[in-house]
Every structure is written in structure tokens, then in C-alpha cells.
Amino acid sequence: MNRTTPAKRTTIYDLAELAGTSASAVSAVLNGNWKKRRISAKLAEKITKLAEEQGYALNMQASVLRRERSKIIGMIVPKYDNRYFGSIVEQFEALARARGLFPIITCTMRDPALELEAARAMLSYQVDCLVATGATDPDRVMDLCAAAGVRTINLDLPGSRAPSVISDNYGGALELTRRVLANCEREYGAKAPLLFIGGRGTDHNTMERVRGFRDAHAEAGVPVDEALVQTCGYAPEKAENAMRQLAERTSNLPRGMFVNSTISLEGVMRWIRRSGHYAERMPHLGCFDWDPFVAMLGDHIEMVRQDVPKMLEAVFGIIDSGATDITVVQVPPIMEKIG
Amino acid sequence: MNRTTPAKRTTIYDLAELAGTSASAVSAVLNGNWKKRRISAKLAEKITKLAEEQGYALNMQASVLRRERSKIIGMIVPKYDNRYFGSIVEQFEALARARGLFPIITCTMRDPALELEAARAMLSYQVDCLVATGATDPDRVMDLCAAAGVRTINLDLPGSRAPSVISDNYGGALELTRRVLANCEREYGAKAPLLFIGGRGTDHNTMERVRGFRDAHAEAGVPVDEALVQTCGYAPEKAENAMRQLAERTSNLPRGMFVNSTISLEGVMRWIRRSGHYAERMPHLGCFDWDPFVAMLGDHIEMVRQDVPKMLEAVFGIIDSGATDITVVQVPPIMEKIG
DNA sequence: CACATTTGCTCAATCGATGAAGCAAGAATT
């Protein structure tokens, strides 16, 4: 096993020499279009066997350099710390592979600068197409790609210059808010405004969810308390801080909350347990996003689960069809039953 | 914005023509070693500005093809559905980028065939180095890579032919089992054998954890009940099934359990809630792996959190040093306090 | 048997970036 040769990789030229044939014949055989190039089955078999024996691996760099399309498909994603993005990435890889595409994914830690840098790196790798997931500035990404002639598709957060696939945030939030309001009323008799916490006030999804939140209140005849709309960011610490400050300002905390992501929920739950508020009775929660353990936390939590399989089918539908019209596909999320 | 030109990418030749200079000068300027190549600052500036204006992006395929090292570093990972692998991937990306390396990651869905296919794909992309995380057959992966002269490092699960970085599974399991045994004794007075559930009986980590589990029993003077060592696989469904079958066989279920991963815990918890067993009193649980919401499930769960930052520092330490000696670095995991 | 067609391959240019080697003009040295 200790190769004195620094393990020079086998190339089609090496195989050609071994087979007593030309590199172009080897290439034709190995990339499968040897019939088109009229190579005999005999030679094809010989080359194939030899390639296997020598452990030949195609040099993608050389191949892509020469070819028109790279068959590489890129995705940028904010984080890997929750089930939503986790399953997006898993699905993306599976569907890409099923189409003979090579997926490359990179996470941007919700950092706008990293987002652009990542997109640039993907362009350097000659991706045929880039899926921008939860991008803070999808249109900038789109512009970068467009200049290089690369298609983009927005996922999770929409952009204005490329097709987008997102959840029906309004509809999901409306229904989720309804349920939490109903749960509160059932327990406390009276209707009272809920807290909205987490997310960025500037991102499309959060705005739509707030809209659903408001409309559900209106439906129920409950006025929204503006001090209780806390779009403080997604990170657990931010949600935790917002809760602390809220508790400092008011003495009677809301009996129900709309929590905008499991990530924010992490902070909310931490605060609830640490602060001792709600010690005698937990608030009714609605969480926009799903996590299996959150579902086990108790019967006071409702969840909306975004339909990742459908969303990714929609993304690849757009990719396959080659459509570039600026549409926004809205995929209805799934209400997860309590318990 | 509607380019009639099919957006041919700008190359160094285009820039050379625009600048009235040669492609090699452009290349030298853009890859930063223009001082070494004695290009004047004036020309360098001109080229840099032009590149920016034209939105030039390096063609990595061409660059890598020519260069000795690709500066691409690969990782294969089983799944993205838990915090452990999620943070491994995030850390890996961050540390790779900090070193000027381009990370490519792919998940193998715990499928041995996909694992090899993924490794082959990485080789085709000329990775300089491959990190095999939780691989079912790290040595096969290593052999593939070695044939192409590519270094591998095993993470999470060790191999016998490449350096490995893993958790101290024995130590973590020993301590975790001790705590669960103690918690059970505290509540029920008597000592009784625990259930071990989840993981593959054949993988190194599970074997080591079972060893820790056994030794903690021995220490406490409690005999291990062999029928209660259920290495049924990681998937939630498998753990759930194992629980169901166990309950069919015996009437008095164990009052404490060692659950081998949060993923298996998902199945265990589901069964507990659905079956109605343990309705009057929850069992004491120890989970090998950490999740923020599991931590909130109640005070009956202890967790071992693998020290991902330290593990990845160790991985990159090996990469940076160029060491290839077959060592196993064991990183102590962290006990998470209840609550 | 002369010619056309088909079969089975090889040749050589190409993709874009890189860097060793080389060359011309100016500056410094003797």
C-alpha cells in the first residue's frame, strides 16, 4: 500500500496506451456515447474493464471545462441547525442526483456578505443553476448570476427577479394564529391578543406571517397589541432577549404566542424555563416550523410544518421546464396536530 | 437586463484584450502573484478595475485543471436531520473557508452504496482531502481515495487505515450510564439494569458505548440484562419497533434507558407517548447526543453532547500538519446538566 | 471488378488558467 509513486491519477491517455487505442476512443466509451461514435462493442468492453482495474476516475475539471453545461447545481442555505433546512438540503441532494446533477451546497450563516461570496464561488465552479434558499438579498444574488448567464431560483424567501418557491406564509400563519387564539379562549374564557416573536421585520415571510397573525386577530375581533409584535431576529438569544425586555416592561404577559421558527422557539422556551414566569401555567404556543421534539414538549404547542417535499418538487419542476418567468409558487404548509 | 448575448462568461482573454495586454499578465494580477511576476502596479490596477467592471469570475475548472492542488476539500456525512451532524457541517465549512479551501459536502443517507458513489464523485472533483463522517465502511472509502493519492480522515466513526477523530464514546457512555443508574436508584431505591437502545451493533461507536454501559453496570453491581441490549439501528422507526417488541415480550419494562442518539430517541419517545406505557411515571433517560428541545422535555433526561468544535479543530489540525499516521484522536464529550 | 457505403477508429483543436522561459528596453556599472 505504500506507493512510492505519488499516485498520479489515471487519465484517459494512460488507459488509451494500455488498451492500444486512442484517448478519444476511451473518452467516448467512458462517457457512454460510444455507439454514436461507432466504437465496437469489443473495444468498449476492453476499455471499460481496464478503467475498472486501474481505478480510473474522470477528471471533472477537465470534463466540465470542455463541456457546454457543467451539470453542477448549487444551493446556498442559511444554517443547518434545524429540521426545515436540514430536510431541504437532503431533498435537494436526492432530487439533484436523480437527475444526474451534482449538488454543491454551502451555508451562509445568515450573513449577507457570505451569501454573495458563496454565490460568487458557485459561479466560479460553473454551476448551471443556483438555488438561493432563505437569502437575505435574493435579488443581489440573482444579479450576480444573471451577469454570468446562470439561472437562479429562490426558495423559502422570494425575490423579485427570479422564480420563487415559498410556503403559503400568510395562510399558514392565519390558521396557526386562529388555533392559538382558540386554545387560549378555551382555557381562559376571554380573548386576548397574542405575542408575535422572532424573524426579521423586513423579510417577506415574516411580513406575511404578521399579516396572517393580524387577520386572524381581526377575524376573532381581538385588537392586535403593537407592543407584542416582536420581530427581533431568528437567533435564540435574540428571542430570549426580547422576552426578557418584554417582561420588564409589562406585568401581565400574553397567554399565547406565535413563535416564528423553531430556532426562535429555542430562545423563548429557554427564557420561559429560566425566568420562572409562566411557572404555574404554560402559555399556548404556535410555532411556524416543525421539530419532532417540540411536538413532544406538551399539548400547549401547535406547529406549522412547511411542505419541503412539495417545495423541492416545485423547484425542480421549474429547473426541468427551463421556465424563467418570475412567478411565486406558494406551497401550503401542513398543520401538525397537537401531541 | 435582457441580454441578447447568451451571457458568455468573461475570461482572462477578454480582459487582456480590453486592457491591451496578455492573458498571462491578467492571470498573474488576478491570482495575486503579480509582484512575483514583475507586473507594474499601474497595469495591475487597471486590470483589477476592469475585472470588477466586467464582473469577471475565475473559471475554477480551468484553474484547478492546471494547478497542482485543487484546494477543494470534501466531506461525506450520513444525514442532516440532527444537531450533531448539522454542527459538524457548519464547523467544517467555516474552518475550511478560513483556510482558503472550498468545502463540498454530500450526504449519503446512511447508505453504503451511496457512500462509495459519493466518494468517487469527490475524487472526480479533485478534492485534495476527504473527511468521511460516520461512514459505514471508512476503510473502503480510504482505499478508493488512496488509489487516487487523496488523503482521508475519519470523523465520528474510526477506520483502520487513516487518522480518525472520534468522541470518547466509552467514557461518555460510562458516565451517562452512571447517571441514569443513579437517577433510577434515587427514585426507586433499588438498582436495576437499564435498556440500551439504538445504533448498529457492528459500528465502533455503538460497541464502545455498550462497553461503557456494561462497565457502569458492573461498577454499580448491577447485572446487565442481555435482552435489554437493543442495537436495532438508528432510525426512529427501528427504535419504535424495538420498543414495541420488547413490551410484547416482557411485562415489567426497565425504569431507565440509554438511548443511542437523538434520532433513536425520537422513536423511543414516540412509542412511550403512543403506547401509554410509562403513563404514570416517565423512565429515566440518558441520550448520547444533544438537542436543545430534548433538554426541555423534562428533568428525567440526561444528555451527552459531543464536542464538535474540538473534534473539527482536531480534524483540521491533522489536515494542516499533513500527518497521515493512523491515530485515533478521542475527544471527550460534554455532560449536559439536566434541565 | 469498380465504385459507394458503412464501420471503426485516429487526429487535432478546444475549453480557460497557469507559469517557465524568453525577450526587449531602460538603468546601472565599469
Place this chain on the structure above:
DNA sequence: AATTCTTGCTTCATCGATTGAGCAAATGTG
């Protein structure tokens, strides 16, 4: 003034795979 040195570039081969063009031999046709 003749020489060496330095500066600031350019030329060209190269990485490995792909593919249009082309060519010789085998086969078919009249």
C-alpha cells in the same frame, strides 16, 4: 561606450476530456 542587471512584459506548452473532421479498411452494390 560596452557591459551587465533589472524591469515589465509576452509566448507557448500544459492540465485532461470532448468532439468535429477525416481516413483507412471492410462490406455492400451494380
